[in-house]
Amino acid sequence: QKEVEQNSGPLSVPEGAIASLxxxxxxxxxxxxxxxxxxxxxxxxxxMSIYSNGDKEDGRFTAQLNKASQYVSLLIxxxxxxDSATYLCAAHYGGATNKLIFGTxxxxxxxx
Amino acid sequence: DxxxxxxxxxxxxxxxxxxxxxxxxxxxxxAMYWYRQDPGQGLRLIYYSQIVNDFQKGDIxxxxxxxxxxxxxxxxxxxxxxxxxxxxxLCASSAIEGFSDEQYFGPGTRxxxx
Numbered sequence: 001q002k003e004v005e006q007n008s009g010p011l012s013v014p015e016g017a018i019a020s021l022x023x024x025x026x027x028x029x030x031x032x033x034x035x036x037x038x039x040x041x042x043x044x045x046x047x048m049s050i051y052s053n054g055d056k057e058d059g060r061f062t063a064q065l066n067k068a069s070q071y072v073s074l075l076i077x078x079x080x081x082x083d084s085a086t087y088l089c090a091a092h093y094g095g096a097t098n099k100l101i102f103g104t105x106x107x108x109x110x111x112x
Numbered sequence: 113d114x115x116x117x118x119x120x121x122x123x124x125x126x127x128x129x130x131x132x133x134x135x136x137x138x139x140x141x142x143a144m145y146w147y148r149q150d151p152g153q154g155l156r157l158i159y160y161s162q163i164v165n166d167f168q169k170g171d172i173x174x175x176x177x178x179x180x181x182x183x184x185x186x187x188x189x190x191x192x193x194x195x196x197x198x199x200x201x202l203c204a205s206s207a208i209e210g211f212s213d214e215q216y217f218g219p220g221t222r223x224x225x226x
Contacts, residue, residue, distance in 0.1 A: 032213055043202055043217040098143050098206055098213040104154040
């Protein structure tokens with residue numbers, strides 16, 4: 001069973017702090033990883049994708065990938081109340097299909 | 113204005129009725145997907161299609177059917193055989209080129225069956 005695991009939270013951080021969201025995956029064949037943000041009642045929005053070991057930065061967001069440990073993380077610097085949402089981690093299924101496996105998400109609450 | 117549209121936003125049906133959810137994209141993406149999301153759970157794949165006139169079952173296809181007659185459209189029918197159809201239904205699409213398997217979601221359809 002291919003799985004993506006996330007702590008459901010809530011993860012509570014004060015405004016201006018760094019929020020750290022973590023994810024582990026079981027399929028060693030996975031090559032691509034994605035972070036989605038989902039506001040309550042809305043659909044997921046892609047915010048980061050990462051394909052290589054190391055860090056990838058985009059504005060206040062940094063995705064980190066460690067394939068040896070099968071670990072993906074998302075750092076949000078200078079957290080804002082508008083960052084409060086559920087963050088979904090997804091891993092490519094591997095093989096010839098474009099299927100993704102999603103974690104159940106981590107709820108982030110940024111306190112003003 | 114490129115994107116994915118789903119209609120309707122909210123849908124109410126009586127038990128025993130089939131219902132069709134619409135999904136249209138103008139991103140020129142080859143692949144399209146249907147997911148279901150229940151409270152506190154992750155996204156579960158219902159069906160996906162990588163090319164016109166071809167589609168595959170996902171993890172929870174029982175009680176659902178799809179068609180892919182046009183590249184832009186991938187409607188989902190929730191049949192009366194689906195035992196627990198009330199959920200948030202999400203359509204997504206992606207290009208198929210190398211590792212460009214980023215999936216983009218439509219706004220979703222919230223289905224309530226009573």
